[in-house]
Amino acid sequence: MLLAVPSVVIGFLTIQPMLFGDFFKDAIVTDIARHPAMKELASHFHSAAGMATHALQTVPFWLAAAGVFTAWLFYLKAPAIPAALDRALKPLRTVLENKYYMDWINEHVLAAGARLLGRGLWKGGDQALIDGVLIDGSAKAVGGFAGVMRTWQTGRLYQYALVMLLGIFALMTWQLWPYLSAQVR
Numbered sequence: 037m038l039l040a041v042p043s044v045v046i047g048f049l050t051i052q053p054m055l056f057g058d059f060f061k062d063a064i065v066t067d068i069a070r071h072p073a074m075k076e077l078a079s080h081f082h083s084a085a086g087m088a089t090h091a092l093q094t095v096p097f098w099l100a101a102a103g104v105f106t107a108w109l110f111y112l113k114a115p116a117i118p119a120a121l122d123r124a125l126k127p128l129r130t131v132l133e134n135k136y137y138m139d140w141i142n143e144h145v146l147a148a149g150a151r152l153l154g155r156g157l158w159k160g161g162d163q164a165l166i167d168g169v170l171i172d173g174s175a176k177a178v179g180g181f182a183g184v185m186r187t188w189q190t191g192r193l194y195q196y197a198l199v200m201l202l203g204i205f206a207l208m209t210w211q212l213w214p215y216l217s218a219q220v221r
Contacts, residue, residue: 048084056081 053059056078068075081087091097110118122129134140188195 048088051084051087052081 050059055074066074131137188199
């Protein structure tokens with residue numbers, strides 16, 4: 037109340053010079069050519085009292101007054117009316133109170149689907165593919181290859197010489213094969 041009453045009084049006294057006078061002078065300039073609404077508003081504005089009485093003739097004022105009257109009637113004079121309306125409109129009230137069941141749909145359909153998708157990607161993608169095949173699988177492949185190579189690396193010179201001779205034979209065959217096959221034809 038300490039702020040509202042002085043605000044209404046100050047607004048009542050200063051609305052005309054603030055909107056249509058030179059209260060702000062050069063601080064705020066409105067170009068009427070670009071904003072013709074101010075010219076239109078000025079043609080309809082007569083006084084602060086006229087503006088206040090005009091507000092009493094508008095639809096929002098009468099809707100607000102009807103709301104106040106309805107609340108007074110329903111809750112002070114005849115509280116049986118809202119109870120009867122509540123019984124008659126119970127299905128509608130239930131749907132509205134549950135917000136069209138959007139919270140239920142979100143929790144049981146959308147969120148459950150997202151959790152299921154996330155669990156599938158975690159189990160199938162992360163655990164099975166990444167951890168199982170790529171990480172553990174590559175470690176097992178390297179371990180298996182090392183196990184095979186361990187049997188070959190015995191430290192015996194004749195095995196190393198045999199492998200070198202087989203390697204040279206394979207290299208020479210690979211390099212000479214095109215030449216030899218051309219000679220046979």
